Amino acid sequence: MAVPSVAVQPRPSILSRLAESRNALGFGFMLPAAALLLVFLTYPLGLGVWLGFTDTRIGRPGIFIGTENYQYLWDDAVFWLSVFNTLLYTISASILKFALGLWLALILNQNLPFKSFFRAIVLLPWVVPTVLSAIAFWWIYDSQFSILSWALMEMGLIDHRINFLGDPENARASVIAANVWRGIPFVAITLLAGLQTIPQSLYEAATLDGASRWQLFRFVTLPLLTPIIAITMTFSVLFTFTDFQLIYVLTRGGPVNATHLMATLSFQRGISGGQLGEGAAIAVAMIPFLLAAILFSYFGLQRRKWQQGGGD
Amino acid sequence: MAMIKEAEIKKTKRPELDEGGMGYLQSLPRRVVTVYLPLLVFVIVLLFPFYWMTITAVKPNHEMTDYANFNPFWVVHPTLEHIRYLLFDTSYPGWLLNTIIISTAATFLSLLAAVFAAYAIERLRFSGARQVGLAVFLAYLVPPSILFIPLSVMVFNLGLYDTPFALILTYPTFLVPFCTWLLMGYFRSIPFELEECALIDGASRWQILTKIVLPLSVPGLISAGIFAFTLSWNEFIYALTFIQSSENKTVPVGVLTELVRSDVYEWGALMAGALIGSLPVVVLYSFFVEHYVSSMTGAVKE
Numbered sequence: 001m002a003v004p005s006v007a008v009q010p011r012p013s014i015l016s017r018l019a020e021s022r023n024a025l026g027f028g029f030m031l032p033a034a035a036l037l038l039v040f041l042t043y044p045l046g047l048g049v050w051l052g053f054t055d056t057r058i059g060r061p062g063i064f065i066g067t068e069n070y071q072y073l074w075d076d077a078v079f080w081l082s083v084f085n086t087l088l089y090t091i092s093a094s095i096l097k098f099a100l101g102l103w104l105a106l107i108l109n110q111n112l113p114f115k116s117f118f119r120a121i122v123l124l125p126w127v128v129p130t131v132l133s134a135i136a137f138w139w140i141y142d143s144q145f146s147i148l149s150w151a152l153m154e155m156g157l158i159d160h161r162i163n164f165l166g167d168p169e170n171a172r173a174s175v176i177a178a179n180v181w182r183g184i185p186f187v188a189i190t191l192l193a194g195l196q197t198i199p200q201s202l203y204e205a206a207t208l209d210g211a212s213r214w215q216l217f218r219f220v221t222l223p224l225l226t227p228i229i230a231i232t233m234t235f236s237v238l239f240t241f242t243d244f245q246l247i248y249v250l251t252r253g254g255p256v257n258a259t260h261l262m263a264t265l266s267f268q269r270g271i272s273g274g275q276l277g278e279g280a281a282i283a284v285a286m287i288p289f290l291l292a293a294i295l296f297s298y299f300g301l302q303r304r305k306w307q308q309g310g311g312d
Numbered sequence: 313m314a315m316i317k318e319a320e321i322k323k324t325k326r327p328e329l330d331e332g333g334m335g336y337l338q339s340l341p342r343r344v345v346t347v348y349l350p351l352l353v354f355v356i357v358l359l360f361p362f363y364w365m366t367i368t369a370v371k372p373n374h375e376m377t378d379y380a381n382f383n384p385f386w387v388v389h390p391t392l393e394h395i396r397y398l399l400f401d402t403s404y405p406g407w408l409l410n411t412i413i414i415s416t417a418a419t420f421l422s423l424l425a426a427v428f429a430a431y432a433i434e435r436l437r438f439s440g441a442r443q444v445g446l447a448v449f450l451a452y453l454v455p456p457s458i459l460f461i462p463l464s465v466m467v468f469n470l471g472l473y474d475t476p477f478a479l480i481l482t483y484p485t486f487l488v489p490f491c492t493w494l495l496m497g498y499f500r501s502i503p504f505e506l507e508e509c510a511l512i513d514g515a516s517r518w519q520i521l522t523k524i525v526l527p528l529s530v531p532g533l534i535s536a537g538i539f540a541f542t543l544s545w546n547e548f549i550y551a552l553t554f555i556q557s558s559e560n561k562t563v564p565v566g567v568l569t570e571l572v573r574s575d576v577y578e579w580g581a582l583m584a585g586a587l588i589g590s591l592p593v594v595v596l597y598s599f600f601v602e603h604y605v606s607s608m609t610g611a612v613k614e
Binding site: 022023025026027029030031032033034036037040041042043044045047048051056100103104107108110112116118119120121122123124125127128129130131132133135136137139140142144145147150181184185186189190193238239242243244245248249262263266267270271276279280283284286287290294 | 358450460463484568579582585593
């Protein structure tokens with residue numbers, strides 16, 4: 001039984017060491033990112049859910065009180081108003097952002113002079129800190145010295161100043177307009193990137209077949225753009241749904257809670273009011289909506305794979 | 313993604329080759345109505361708040377509210393009074409410095425963690441790499457609005473409340489997933505063969521990363537870096553929640569909470585603050601427009 005074990009012995013150990021080191025190295029390389037995310041993202045996510053079941057206040061650790069926070073919120077008219085506001089805000093702002101953003105993308109996709117210049121300045125509202133541009137909107141919406149009111153009065157379109165942020169309906173429209181202003185560039189530029197990947201030859205072929213401009217858009221542009229529309233709008237909906245800054249600057253939820261979103265209500269109850277448990281419960285109540293948006297994104301991606309002929 | 317991006321860059325650089333293929337079918341008047349006019353309206357609406365911000369920042373107080381005698385769209389006697397007030401009579405320079413320090417530190421920390429993570433997920437292919445990649449993407453979708461309350465409890469218990477470290481350590485929660493996701497796309501576009509050659513020549517993984525992969529992905533690093541810097545510069549809710557004292561505030565929080573006095577609005581100073589606070593990211597953006605756009609669209613296209 002003279003097996004040449006001496007020659008064979010080191011070989012499998014190198015192979016297994018390689019396989020091992022792949023995982024060991026991978027673990028080592030993942031460590032900084034994983035540590036940061038586990039400590040400051042995953043753990044707080046769990047802690048938030050836990051806090052929602054306690055009566056924690058600022059400066060006082062709470063005890064487990066079951067679903068009392070949620071029962072309280074269930075009967076709280078202001079909470080339901082904030083849910084309604086959030087949905088109204090998200091849906092109307094997203095529809096406007098999509099329509100106007102797609103329009104702008106289609107315009108920018110034309111053969112324009114100074115095209116990259118236009119693309120660069122169009123993105124500006126998205127680059128500038130939201131809070132700072134919101135402060136500019138605050139001044140534009142000023143009840144006494146609003147430039148919009150002044151301009152409309154000069155043109156003779158209205159005969160008294162618009163109370164932009166003082167009236168519930170106006171305030172809702174105003175914050176939605178400001179959000180749309182900031183969101184159009186993101187939608188337009190990402191959709192433009194999608195448009196630029198559509199081969200011109202498809203349009204030429206469709207034109208030879210006698211397609212009208214509307215048919216070109218409906219049967220060439222739209223189907224090829226659907227996957228990127230799905231993803232862009234999922235991101236847009238996510239960011240709009242969890243918006244906080246714009247409302248906090250412009251109205252702080254007022255007048256009479258007409259513009260309170262779930263995020264601002266959560267801040268008001270949790271941080272300003274000190275009821276951390278209740279604030280966390282409001283934040284947790286946002287999660288189902290976010291999951292719905294993420295699932296939407298997931299199916300958008302699936303469809304993209306299918307359109308490209310499957311595969312990875 | 314890399315192919316899409318290359319195609320996109322090629323198009324913007326050589327528009328005469330394959331763009332606007334059938335634009336010649338449109339007559340000029342029709343183009344004016346369907347393209348130039350709407351574009352003009354879009355540009356005016358999108359840029360007006362910046363114009364208004366700028367004009368208010370240099371407008372003397374007596375002109376600002378006197379619409380009867382002065383056309384509000386113009387400024388007759390421009391003044392630097394508001395900017396002087398902002399820079400010398402408020403804590404604004406300190407907020408700027410805080411924001412620069414916090415954004416830079418958070419960006420470097422995130423980029424460092426993201427480079428290793430992206431390389432491990434994309435190239436080391438350890439078991440479970442795909443699941444980890446998906447988890448990173450999902451982490452990107454977790455919004456700060458649902459994290460700030462538990463994080464504020466953590467920050468307080470860790471003794472970080474009201475220190476810059478509270479922000480430097482929490483900003484990576486949204487920066488690391490984003491940078492990792494973006495860099496994964498860049499690393500994917502680097503040919504495997506380069507790494508195989510290096511492995512055969514006896515390079516270690518560390519050498520491959522620092523001598524081959526990183527130099528080749530400099531554009532990706534710049535994209536991720538400036539985008540992360542902008543995101544941290546613009547961050548608001550964490551800075552509002554975790555910072556208490558005036559001297560530790562960042563620009564967005566400082567302008568909103570310190571410059572707004574209860575009854576008198578110093579609109580000139582507020583607009584000057586908003587303008588100066590926006591300038592650094594706008595300047596950075598103007599130098600790296602292509603990187604910026606590619607990182608924005610890249611993150612979505614994956």
